[in-house]
Amino acid sequence: MTAPVHAAAPAVAPKAPEFVGVISSRVSKVITAEFEGSVQNLPIHNGQNVKQGEVVATLDDTELEHKLDQAKGAQASAKGQLARAGAAYSNARRQAAMERRLIRSGAAAPEAFRNAMAQAGQYGADGEAAKGELERANAQIAELQGLLAKANVKSPLDGVIADVKVKEGQLARKGEPIARVFDPDQLIVRFAVPSSNVTLFKLGTNVELVTSDNRVVPASVRSKDDDHDPSIDFTVFEAAIDPNYRIDEIRVGDNGHVRIAGAVR
Incomplete structure (x- = not known):
């Protein structure tokens, strides 16, 4: 089958x-x-x-605002230091010029001139330091203001x-x-x-x-x-x-x- x-x-x-x-x-x-x-x-x-x-x-942005206030305070301080150093430097240079004239006329010793020039150099250094502080404060202020403008986060495109x-x-x-x-x-x-x-x-x-x-x-x-x-x-x-x-x-x-x-x- x-x-x-x-x-x-x-x-x-x-x-x-x-x-x-x-x-x-x-x-x-x-x-x-x-x-x-x-x-x-x-x-x-x-x-x-x-x-x-x-x-x-x-x-x-509260913390940024606080930092901005601090930076503005540092900026104002640096401006004051720069102004004071500038004025002191100018006075020291005038004093040195006067001492030089007196030395030439025999009315002063060279030591007084050297002291005036040393002071002028120190005030000049103080001015450069204050200028550096001012530049740093200005840069920080610009950065903080830029960040504060971005507290409102926006869409980059439609x-x-x-x-x-x-x-x-x-x-x-x-x-x-x-x-x-x-x-x-x-x-x-x-x-x-x-x-x-x-x-x-x-x-x-x-x-x-x-x-x-x-x-x-x-x-x-x-x-x-x-x-x-x-x-x-x-x-x-x-x-x-x-x-x-x-x-x-x-x-x-x-x-x-x-x-x-x-x-x-």
Whole structure:
């Protein structure tokens, strides 16, 4: 008796790999604190549209104002010292000139002239020291006034706020990021691929970002980061969004998973 022949089960295509991706922008800037101070006001939130020059945070400048008062006091003191040293130097030089005339006429000893010249030299040195103090005070005042002008932190470009890092009342240190602002008209898809899958992607490879709310964003690979840290087992790719896709349906920071377009899911 012939054994029944069973049809082979159809091969199941392996599921295409997916990679974590996010909507980003070609043009973005980090907004940082120019000096250390607590955040007094933070009138922004993620996703908010801002204009270039719009205030996005206000830092407490009390300490800077105190330092400015001190610097102005040092400036006034140095000006007074410089004026006094200048007047004393002029008097000593006049005295030396008079002593020289008296020496020539035989009415004074050379020692008096030397003493007057020594005094003039000391007053001249005092004047140079006061001048140095004045220059330092002027430089400090200029620096502090420049920083005070940045207490109102402003957006460097028209764009959309993302990745707000601070809260009102929090201490922001110098150089610390406050937020990032993106140009919403320059949107791209960025995604990270482990080294074992890098060969799947080439320039021009069509991909799709499926966002967390199931929007499918078509894009095409345009570059990869060849300068990444070799100790990190991922390469970041950048893909240009299909120009026919309505970008008003997505925002910077939307995340999801990237797959090769048309791959089995």
